[in-house]
Amino acid sequence: MSCAGAHLKIEFSPGHVHLVQDDQEEEEEVPAPRVLVTGATGLLGRAVLREFQNGGWSATGTGLRRARPRLLRCDLTDEDAVRGLIQEYKPDVIVHCAAERRPDVVERHTEAAVNLNVHATSMLAKEAGTVVLRVPVLFGEVEWVMESAVTSLWLKVESSEETSTLDHVQQRFPTDVRDVAAVCRALSERARQDPSIRGIFHFSAKEQMTKYEMGVAIAQAFNLPSHHLLPLTEQPAASASRPINSQLNCSRLEMLDLGVQPKPFSSTITDCLWPFTADKRWRQTVFH
Numbered sequence: 001m002s003c004a005g006a007h008l009k010i011e012f013s014p015g016h017v018h019l020v021q022d023d024q025e026e027e028e029e030v031p032a033p034r035v036l037v038t039g040a041t042g043l044l045g046r047a048v049l050r051e052f053q054n055g056g057w058s059a060t061g062t063g064l065r066r067a068r069p070r071l072l073r074c075d076l077t078d079e080d081a082v083r084g085l086i087q088e089y090k091p092d093v094i095v096h097c098a099a100e101r102r103p104d105v106v107e108r109h110t111e112a113a114v115n116l117n118v119h120a121t122s123m124l125a126k127e128a129g130t131v132v133l134r135v136p137v138l139f140g141e142v143e144w145v146m147e148s149a150v151t152s153l154w155l156k157v158e159s160s161e162e163t164s165t166l167d168h169v170q171q172r173f174p175t176d177v178r179d180v181a182a183v184c185r186a187l188s189e190r191a192r193q194d195p196s197i198r199g200i201f202h203f204s205a206k207e208q209m210t211k212y213e214m215g216v217a218i219a220q221a222f223n224l225p226s227h228h229l230l231p232l233t234e235q236p237a238a239s240a241s242r243p244i245n246s247q248l249n250c251s252r253l254e255m256l257d258l259g260v261q262p263k264p265f266s267s268t269i270t271d272c273l274w275p276f277t278a279d280k281r282w283r284q285t286v287f288h
């Protein structure tokens with residue numbers, strides 16, 4: 001109970017009730033740290049926003065075309081809008097997930113991509129000490145299967161009446177955005193305590209797979225046939241060149257021992273794809 005600044009408490013003893021002044025200082029409430037997540041409508045940003053919200057941070061997310069209630073709409077290529085956003089929300093940490101990430105689009109619309117990926121990013125980076133987290137190909141809870149190069153394989157897997165070729169040359173390390181989000185939060189919390197945590201870190205799942213191997217693994221995870229999937233051992237034609245092997249050296253991040261262990265591909269991919277199965281009762285059959 002509190003009264004005009006004085007803190008009073010009621011004490012009971014047999015036959016008596018006392019109203020006494022409580023001299024003990026009230027515990028000071030520590031405000032939750034504030035994070036601003038850009039690209040919070042995108043594949044990674046959605047997971048990052050949720051991770052910080054669940055981790056006790058005061059989290060604000062921004063988007064552009066898909067910005068919806070409870071998210072802010074902000075074009076990050078508009079410098080004044082970005083300045084206003086930072087002044088208003090005064091974040092302790094900014095997790096910048098907004099980017100044009102499709103290599104072919106970057107090649108076709110270079111100026112727009114440079115404005116977002118380079119200029120907007122460098123403007124945000126000037127606001128504070130910077131940590132860059134590099135990651136390989138990502139998948140997660142998608143709004144449509146084509147949203148991730150990994151979940152898009154579902155379309156070929158489920159069409160078992162027609163044969164489909166899948167690249168069997170480029171080595172990839174499909175990584176779940178929920179694991180990346182957990183790393184972002186753990187790294188932010190550590191970097192707030194230790195200002196020497198700056199610069200470039202890598203994070204990646206450990207399972208190495210070609211797209212053909214991912215397709216077969218997805219089919220197996222859902223007990224579907226995979227005989228219609230054919231490995232393509234020639235380099236696929238694409239407008240932007242891609243590395244043969246995208247393995248990242250994650251040793252610098254591992255030394256921080258943040259305690260984030262990627263879960264197996266076969267279990268996490270089923271989490272992400274079951275909403276797209278024809279028979280959604282599949283999940284209930286398998287998990288309950």
Ligand SMILES: NC(=O)c1ccc[n+]([C@@H]2O[C@H](COP(=O)([O-])OP(=O)(O)OC[C@H]3O[C@@H](n4cnc5c(N)ncnc54)[C@H](OP(=O)(O)O)[C@@H]3O)[C@@H](O)[C@H]2O)c1
Pocket residue numbers: 038039040041042043044045062063064065066067074075076077096097098099100101116135136137138139148149
């Ligand atoms: N996905 C992958 O496989 C992958 C692999 C390696 C690295 N990455 C990196 O991970 C980060 C996140 O990628 P992602 O897959 O989550 O991308 P994404 O799903 O394509 O999302 C891109 C986000 O950027 C926002 N955005 C685009 N233009 C904007 C602008 N002018 N102003 C403000 N926001 C803008 C989009 O907002 P709206 O949709 O609301 O317009 C969306 O929220 C990127 O840095 C990417 O390079 C991704």
